[in-house]
Amino acid sequence: MKHKIQNTKLSSLCLRSTVLYTFFMLSLQGFSQTPPKIRSEVDTTFIKIGEQIKFTVTVETDSTDQVIFPDGQTFSPLETVEAYATDTTRKKDRLTLQKIYALTQFDSGSYKLPAQRIEINGKGYFTDSLQVDVANVAVDTINQKMYDIKELMVVEKSNSGLWKILIAVLVGLLILGGLLYWFVFRKKPLTEEEKVALLPPYDRALIELKKLENSKYLIQDEYKQYYTELTNIVRSYLEEDVHVTALESTTDELIGKLEMLKDAGELKIDNDTLLQFKRILQTADLVKFAKSRPETSLAEEHRKSIEQIVIKTHEALPEPTEEELLEQEEYREELARKEQRKKWVLASGIAAGLILIALASVAGYYGPRNVWDTVTRQKTKILLDQDWIASSYGFPPISLETPEVLVRQKVKLPPEQQAATQGLQVFAYQSPNDAIAISTTSLSLANVEEDPDFEKTIETLLSSLEKRGVKNIITKQEEFTTVTGVKGIKIYGSGKFPIVESNETAQGEYSILLFGGKGFQQQVMITWLSDDPYAQKIVDRILQTVEVKTET
Structure with missing residues (x-):
């Protein structure tokens, strides 16, 4: 019995606590929140076709509330022209939100602006509906004549820009001419190789022998390359300065030609020098074709001997006559003229090709006669x-x-x-x-x-x-x-x-x-x-x- 009374008291106490808590929460909610206020208005209810009215919605609510304004074409039959950004004003824990819409209509008549739904914390609130009159625009059909709509007029493509294209082509040709001058016709500074190539055969041979002395052929045991270059230097010198076919001749043929020049008195050189030259050439043939390998000191000695042979050969040559010197000068001038003509032909071909391409492109776009008449100023x-x-x-x-x-x-x-x-x-x-x-x-x-x-x-x-x-x-x-x-x-x-x-x-x-x-x-x-x-x-x-x- 005592246990039953205690359970009844406990249940009564829990029920009373629940009721008090619920009443307290409802009282607190009613005390802390104020219902939102919504107002709507328009700046005018009478417009002409195409004019705009400003529809303004003002919402006063708590700062913690979420407000969603209408978006899109919800004002039909009126059309939304623009929805302006929401203007927000805060005062303590209250917010005043103002949204303005620009509306219009392109048909005359009387239209009802429907009520708009404003959603606050998921609950919908509606604005007042309004009546808007759209007046027609009067057209003066008595004093003003009315005409039929004219047909579309075909306008031909203007050729006024053709001069700009022609000027652009001329500018391009001038740029091309400048590039050709800079890279083709301008006298450019010579490289060391080009300077050596322009020297006389005797001076060029001595310089090349000096380079061979400083090479690493002998250090790297490249005897074949060493003797090949050594013989090429002396053979090229003999072909240019002595005027014998030395590069294509064998050793015996070359020595025989030099002996013939000596006997004819055109080359004043002693027999010992020719014999020494023959031994060096034979050694070079063994190194190149029989893979012979002489001593390094001997290879060095052969280079020095070839240098002396070049010097003696040069000294043995008779002095060129004045006629020969003139012929050599004329020959060099003719070579220079030929080289210059080649450059001019190349430049003219490139320029003519570019001109033809440009003219063909312009003529294809504007027409051949049109381009011709523009150029000739018809x-x-x-x-x-x-x-x-x-x-x-x-x-x-x-x-x-x-x-x-x-x-x-x-x-x-x-x-x-x-x-x-x-x-x-x-x-x-x-x-x-x-x-x-x-x-x-x-x-x-x-x-x-x-x-x-x-x-x-x-x-x-x-x-x-x-x-x-x-x-x-x-x-x-x-x-x-x-x-x-x-x-x-x-x-x-x-x-x-x-x-x-x-x-x-x-x-x-x-x-x-x-x-x-x-x-x-x-x-x-x-x-x-x-x-x-x-x-x-x-x-x-x-x-x-x-x-x-x-x-x-």
Whole structure:
């Protein structure tokens, strides 16, 4: 019984502790946390199509809370333009977070900005929904004319950068020329080997024998290499200075040739020297071909003997005559000229090859004729590629773009026409090679309120072409519309045009534009040669820029 009472007290105590703990924790939580506050607003509820509104969301919460703002296109039907960075302000243990969104709409109407979900510590809070009106933009269709959308205009590849490529090629050639001069034609300092090679045979032989003395052939038991070089030195000297075929001759053949020179009096050398020379050559043959190995001291003695033989041979040679010296000088000069010609041929070949490669590359990209006309400065191509001039001429004005400015022309009218004419302005330009001619005419009549008679004007213009000597005139007619929609008449065709200061004719083309209104008329006339492709391109470009005013 006592045990049962103790268990009941224990259970009651545990239950009471649990209730107190739970109440304490709930009281603590309610005391330490304040519910977050959320506000939303817009800077305006009325915008035009494409304008933006600023939607601002402000959240006040504890510094330990995690807040997630809406991201992406959650404002549909409005579109999010930009979501700015969150602005944070701290005050003690509270944070004020402000997020601004830029919104827009491209269709007119009344739209509802939906409520946005703000997540705080995993719990969702919603902003207020708002109504936004988007007004249409009024278009003035009464005072402003409406025009059809123009077709795409094909623009040909500009050749204005061709000069830059040609300049780059020239710079490359100059650099190549500098490199060729520096590495081929410039007199470079000679190396020791080159200096020795330019010495006379006698001096060169002594220097090479001295080098052989300082070599390590004998120390390394390389007797074959030692005697091979020793005999080559003396044989080369004899071939160059004594003028005998020593390198290809055997020992007996070489000694025999020297004896013949001695007997002929061309080589004053004693028999003992020739005999000593023969013994050295025979020893060298044994070392090279029979693997004989003489004493080191003997090998050294043979080198000294060869040096004396070279000296005695040189002294035994007769002094060269003045004619021989001149022949040797001419021979050296001829060798120098041949070497110089080889260098020039090499340099010219490299330069010509690079030029051909550069020209072929440029011609392949721009076209052969285009490159040729650019290099030769073809006059019509220069007009096409240069900066054009946009200007208005006469009154009522005719606006167009041309390679060169049109110059006012003095026109004399008969007295009877002067009375009927209120104003006449003529402007014209003629290319230097007579490939193209451009003119504009603005005519105002006095006391006339009627539309111009274009048929009569066309007859007058064709008659004037015939008077200028144009033959076989072919005429076509069609409607012409400017960029802004002004309509006129286009008369065009071809014929045989007379060449200035010549009795010959050339195939040419013409194009005439006629515009006008009550009491006035405007005219643009262009003539050009058919075989000039650049003239045709100039005409096409001019016709695309023609603009007139038909109201005075």
